[in-house]
Amino acid sequence: MTKGKSFSGAERNASQAVKTVKFYSRGRSDDESLQGEHVEAERLSKHDLKRISNNLLKTRITLPVFKYKDSIMEHLLSNQVTILIGETGSGKSTQLPQFLLEKLTAAHGNKRIAVTQPRRVAAINLATRVAQEYGCRVGDRVGYAVRFDNKTNSKTRLKYLTDGMLLREIMLDRNLSDYTCVIIDEAHERTILTDLILGFLKELIHGLRPDLKVVVMSATLQAEKFSAFFNDAPILFVEGRKYPVQRNYLKEPCDDVVDAIIRCCVQINQGEQLGDILCFMPGQEEIDKAVVVLNKISEHLGTSVPRLIALPLYAALPPSEQAKVFLPLKGFKRKVVFSTNLAETSVTISGVKFVVDSGLRKVKVWRHNLGLATLLTVPISKASASQRTGRAGRENPGKCYRLYREQDYQKLPMQTEPEIARSEITSPVLMLKKIGVQDIVNWSWLENPGKQAILLALQELYQLKALDDQGKITSKGQQMALLPLAPHLSCVLLQARDSGCLLPVIDIVSCLSVENLLLNPLPELRDEINEKRFSIATRGAKFGDLIMMKELYNAYVSLRSSAEKDEWCKDLCVSKRGFRNVVKVRSQLISYMEKLFNEKIDVSETGMDNDSFDVKSVIQCFLAGFMKNSAIGMPDRSFRTSTTGETISVHPSSMLFMDRSCPAILYTEYIFTTKGYARNVSRLELSWLQEIVGMSNVKISAR
DNA sequence: GAGCACTGC
Numbered sequence: 001m002t003k004g005k006s007f008s009g010a011e012r013n014a015s016q017a018v019k020t021v022k023f024y025s026r027g028r029s030d031d032e033s034l035q036g037e038h039v040e041a042e043r044l045s046k047h048d049l050k051r052i053s054n055n056l057l058k059t060r061i062t063l064p065v066f067k068y069k070d071s072i073m074e075h076l077l078s079n080q081v082t083i084l085i086g087e088t089g090s091g092k093s094t095q096l097p098q099f100l101l102e103k104l105t106a107a108h109g110n111k112r113i114a115v116t117q118p119r120r121v122a123a124i125n126l127a128t129r130v131a132q133e134y135g136c137r138v139g140d141r142v143g144y145a146v147r148f149d150n151k152t153n154s155k156t157r158l159k160y161l162t163d164g165m166l167l168r169e170i171m172l173d174r175n176l177s178d179y180t181c182v183i184i185d186e187a188h189e190r191t192i193l194t195d196l197i198l199g200f201l202k203e204l205i206h207g208l209r210p211d212l213k214v215v216v217m218s219a220t221l222q223a224e225k226f227s228a229f230f231n232d233a234p235i236l237f238v239e240g241r242k243y244p245v246q247r248n249y250l251k252e253p254c255d256d257v258v259d260a261i262i263r264c265c266v267q268i269n270q271g272e273q274l275g276d277i278l279c280f281m282p283g284q285e286e287i288d289k290a291v292v293v294l295n296k297i298s299e300h301l302g303t304s305v306p307r308l309i310a311l312p313l314y315a316a317l318p319p320s321e322q323a324k325v326f327l328p329l330k331g332f333k334r335k336v337v338f339s340t341n342l343a344e345t346s347v348t349i350s351g352v353k354f355v356v357d358s359g360l361r362k363v364k365v366w367r368h369n370l371g372l373a374t375l376l377t378v379p380i381s382k383a384s385a386s387q388r389t390g391r392a393g394r395e396n397p398g399k400c401y402r403l404y405r406e407q408d409y410q411k412l413p414m415q416t417e418p419e420i421a422r423s424e425i426t427s428p429v430l431m432l433k434k435i436g437v438q439d440i441v442n443w444s445w446l447e448n449p450g451k452q453a454i455l456l457a458l459q460e461l462y463q464l465k466a467l468d469d470q471g472k473i474t475s476k477g478q479q480m481a482l483l484p485l486a487p488h489l490s491c492v493l494l495q496a497r498d499s500g501c502l503l504p505v506i507d508i509v510s511c512l513s514v515e516n517l518l519l520n521p522l523p524e525l526r527d528e529i530n531e532k533r534f535s536i537a538t539r540g541a542k543f544g545d546l547i548m549m550k551e552l553y554n555a556y557v558s559l560r561s562s563a564e565k566d567e568w569c570k571d572l573c574v575s576k577r578g579f580r581n582v583v584k585v586r587s588q589l590i591s592y593m594e595k596l597f598n599e600k601i602d603v604s605e606t607g608m609d610n611d612s613f614d615v616k617s618v619i620q621c622f623l624a625g626f627m628k629n630s631a632i633g634m635p636d637r638s639f640r641t642s643t644t645g646e647t648i649s650v651h652p653s654s655m656l657f658m659d660r661s662c663p664a665i666l667y668t669e670y671i672f673t674t675k676g677y678a679r680n681v682s683r684l685e686l687s688w689l690q691e692i693v694g695m696s697n698v699k700i701s702a703r
Numbered sequence: 704g705a706g707c708a709c710t711g712c
Binding site for chain 2: 118119120146147162163164165167168189191192193282283284285314315316340341342344345346361362363364375377419427482483484485513515516520588649650651652653657658671673674677679
């Protein structure tokens with residue numbers, strides 16, 4: 001097997017510039033592969049826990065990271081901020097926090113160590129594993145906190161949590177006085193929330209907490225950026241072990257991604273030893289097409305080569321379909337998984353020996369000046385290409401086929417643009433205001449989103465009455481920041497309380513904050529499923545998607561058994577996992593509202609009766625949060641946005657797609673793909689609009 | 704008259 005190419009320049013620089021601790025992991029890796037290793041710790045005795053811990057220790061001490069413990073700890077303890085670059089399999093996420101736990105809690109007995117993760121599963125899996133290694137139950141000395149699931153108690157000293165969760169804690173206690181050390185893991189992913197935490201920690205250690213220790217853990221490419229941000233904090237480089245992956249490029253660029261990927265898979269199948277193939281593609285459309293084509297072709301390839309089994313993988317796919325990609329195949333077969341970015345970080349498939357990379361991804365880019373989101377297919381970054389390639393070398397040496405030329409690869413940007421640079425930032429700005437930041441433009445941004453973006457966010461928050469005309473956070477803004485919702489939806493909820501229709505609005509807001517609740521039916525079932533949805537949501541048929549969600553929710557909770565619920569979900573092509581989440585979100589929102597206003601919400605009055613709420617009041621609550629998201633019907637039957645007069649169309653997924661009678665519409669999302677689409681659409685009467693918005697800034701032309 | 708990458712509280 002040919003050895004893979006050497007690291008890129010930036011990776012080498014990072015390792016040369018600093019003290020290098022190299023090791024080769026022989027144990028299991030420190031991330032997703034922990035799945036399925038859980039032991040029912042609750043049922044085990046102290047003796048059993050100790051025994052398991054001792055057994056695991058035998059594995060842990062064979063890890064060279066254990067051998068370098070003293071040297072790593074020396075750096076960590078003598079610096080306030082340390083950047084730790086650790087590759088996959090370096091054990092950094094499980095071992096380092098335990099080393100620190102030993103040292104720091106000896107000195108600060110009642111304080112905690114926080115380890116943040118961008119994803120819930122990672123936080124839960126890591127805490128579960130580390131508790132075993134430590135020899136305790138999860139939720140005792142070692143625990144975790146993610147939304148809907150808090151396994152910590154007063155004895156917890158090592159706490160794994162999602163970065164969203166830590167930000168909540170920051171908003172409630174801006175000194176983080178519970179903690180002696182904060183470890184930010186996977187910082188290179190540059191999620192908005194990770195960026196905010198880093199900026200916040202920088203201010204905190206230079207202000208009220210000069211004693212707080214900070215460790216930033218990241219993959220190679222961004223080390224210098226983090227180091228420079230924290231006043232040249234030392235970078236520690238811990239090498240993991242990856243198997244070599246041979247990289248192959250195209251000689252000529254291809255113009256049809258699906259065609260090129262299929263050819264490549266067939267070629268691999270004919271020339272290479274057994275091993276599964278993982279193909280990275282931009283989106284669902286290309287994936288579905290490739291699956292159909294490859295499954296058709298594989299029938300005609302003969303029996304001298306493995307039978308190709310094509311499988312799709314993307315987030316909108318039902319979990320039962322997603323599960324198929326993890327099942328090993330029996331017999332003379334080769335699995336070909338066509339995946340979105342999902343398989344780049346969130347999911348690991350074992351058995352993959354070959355990666356085919358289209359070099360493309362889909363990305364949602366917010367246009368501040370237009371006030372809309374666009375969904376674009378764009379080339380990936382070098383970092384992303386390297387991550388995708390690495391998926392072929394997790395268990396054995398592998399090969400990667402890049403469907404672009406080497407000179408095209410050289411032209412790719414080094415890193416993916418951080419999320420905060422291409423997103424709407426009303427929510428981050430409100431969080432900063434809540435924390436007490438006055439000057440948002442000059443705050444310690446890891447990546448400053450720009451003056452225009454910030455001013456537009458401030459303006460938006462002012463219109464939602466979260467800020468006063470001095471730019472100071474109002475008491476309404478304080479409440480909005482504490483609700484686990486986008487500011488617009490928080491505003492809707494607060495309006496609903498004032499209007500006396502909190503319960504139906506909470507149900508709808510809960511539906512809106514769960515992703516992929518309504519699944520896309522297969523084309524041949526579409527009309528049938530639509531009919532079923534219309535027959536259940538009789539008022540939604542007239543008033544649109546928000547009202548439909550309330551009716552679907554009512555229908556869902558009126559079913560008794562979970563078997564009935566599952567059947568119903570399947571029948572209407574809605575996500576059962578989604579609806580289970582709706583129920584959780586709903587009860588969380590109710591309890592948060594109770595806490596905010598120190599009052600008890602009487603849930604009994606929410607009946608199964610769809611007619612027990614007033615449609616006009618409910619939709620007017622949404623107008624309070626989405627004032628600018630309204631459009632007026634024109635004589636030619638198109639809609640024009642009331643803010644800019646742009647043409648906007650009702651999205652085909654909406655209940656109102658076929659409706660020709662709406663005088664005006666309200667929508668919660670405005671997204672540009674092939675043209676401007678309104679999603680989650682409600683019917684508006686012109687008089688409703690006038691009552692709420694007033695005549696001043698909306699031009700209304702009657703149909 | 705037609706479509707949607709991924710997270711988080």
